[in-house]
Amino acid sequence: MKYSWKKYLKKDALPSMWCAGCGNGILLGSIMRAMDECNFAVANTVVVTGIGCWGKADDYFTTHAFHGTHGRAIPIATGIKFARTSLNVIVMVGDGDGATIGGNHLIHAARRNTDITVIMSNNFNYGMTGGQYSGTTPKDSLTSTSPYGHVEDEFNISALVKECGAGYVAKGTVASPRKLQKYIKKALARENGFRFIEAITSCPTQYDRYNKLGKPTERLKDISSKTVEIEKAAEYNRDELSSKYVVGEYTDLAVEGYLERYEKIQQKFN
């Protein structure tokens, strides 16, 4: 039983294509263990990915999968779920994929309370294309396209998704994989509404290197040291928070999902 989550893992695809020290493997493990805790059947689960480092996550799953286009994993998942409502549909997107090119789909899926779980691996940059800045890249950071320091402000993507009306939103980090697993489990166990998990992760090859955040183990410690629980966030001012990762459950509300509402309309004609 201890390793029963391995039924989701495509072992012959290992070692993964992710760089040594990348946090995506930690996140992958947290997801698979959470799926196991929820007793998800392999045959009833669909993993939907977009494009990017984290967009390769489907390669490591034995479940049904859809590896789609950049930014469009959420609409694809919407169709998958609406056409076969009994499925567990888990979307895996990066910050470039989900918060930047696909940002419009993210906020509308949250508003609509589309009955899917979205797990965003946030490494603050486009790792696969060479470390360019994304919609979550913090101001002043160095990336391959902000060589003099990033001039834009970043999204707190979890706060944004919460404001859009999602039923469940939590942010964790790969420095605390058990906590991450707890949030993911809670999201997956819900039957209704839009669920969003943001996982702060490391990027040793690009973002962490450009910003001199240390080797992979040092970066994990760095992430831990910058973590602030959401309950304590009020103790910090805006400037102080800009260099912190505010983790925890952003929202945990009973909501009606899209399908619940739509099925009420269908039932009028039964």
Added chain:
Amino acid sequence: MGFRDEGEKAFLQGNIAVGEAALKAGASFFAGYPITPSSEIAEHASINLPKKGGKYVQMEDELGSIGAVIGASMSGAKAYTATSGPGVSLMNENIGLACMVEAPCVIVNVQRAGPSTGLATKPAQGDLLQSRWGTHGDHAVIALTPSSVQECFDLTVKAFNYAERFRTPVFVLLDGLVGQMYETISIPEKVETEYRKLADCPPEEFLPYDFPEDDLVPAFAPYGGERINRANGSGHGRDGYADSSPDNFEMLVNRLVDKIEDKKEEICLYEEHSCQDAEVLIISYGCSARSGLAAVEWARSNGIKAGLLNLKTVWPFPDHLIKHYSQQAKKIIVPELSLGQLAGEVKKQAGNIPVLSVNKTSGVPLSPAEIISKIEEEF
């Protein structure tokens, strides 16, 4: 919205006939974004799909619409969307995705005058090449072109059947005129429908992109079954997992093209009017073919041997038909609401036969008189 008589006859708008056909063909999922002159199709779907246990969802944009349609298709639904040229421009990346993952789906494009926002309420036929080559990379698609409300119905049913048969996106390429006009049509009680070939091998042996050598279309297994379905927009092997090896990718792209192009003669639908002895052959489609027919009737009554070849399938392009008539006709006239998109395709196949264009991009349909004066000039 059009009304239905009690019997088989119905006085319907072209767009509504498309919607009615989708229901008859067994469609259960629509995702779309409103755009003139196609919006009646979305409205029709929103009214009717929930009554039949199906679903309508209005997405945040056309990128999302086609994404949801593809996802629903891979869950096993017959799925469709409706838009106009600007919407197809936005959908194009994922139309290639539909080709690549072999998701059966129907995309209705009620063409309006472009480029850009153009003339939102005016008909055009300027998206002919867009429907073929809008998405990047080598691929194949099917596009059907109704020129009457009856054909809006009949060819939409056909579009769903082709989508299922060949596991491919199929365009129903209307124009603002045919989509918006009303005619009395007959709606059969039942229509012939197809559903994609389902895999029946033992689950552990199932490979989502395995295909028979003689047909090239993989058997399907929907999400949620013991046969694990893996759709992949990137280069993939028969198991659906990523595979970027040169030999595999070469074979994949060739198969996606060949599975449709090899069946060209089966897919290409057309209507011939007085073609048998025609010396001047009008080749057209959609609303322009209606004016072409009137021009043929005028020519015949004036002793000119004219005929009309009205294409119902424009993609794959009916090379064989054009080649056949190039042996017989002395001149070919191609009337269209674009600056020669169809004429260019005809020229590629017509050998030494002169191909004369009658073009218009004003947002106003071609009148028979405009085609007649071309015939008069030449004969």
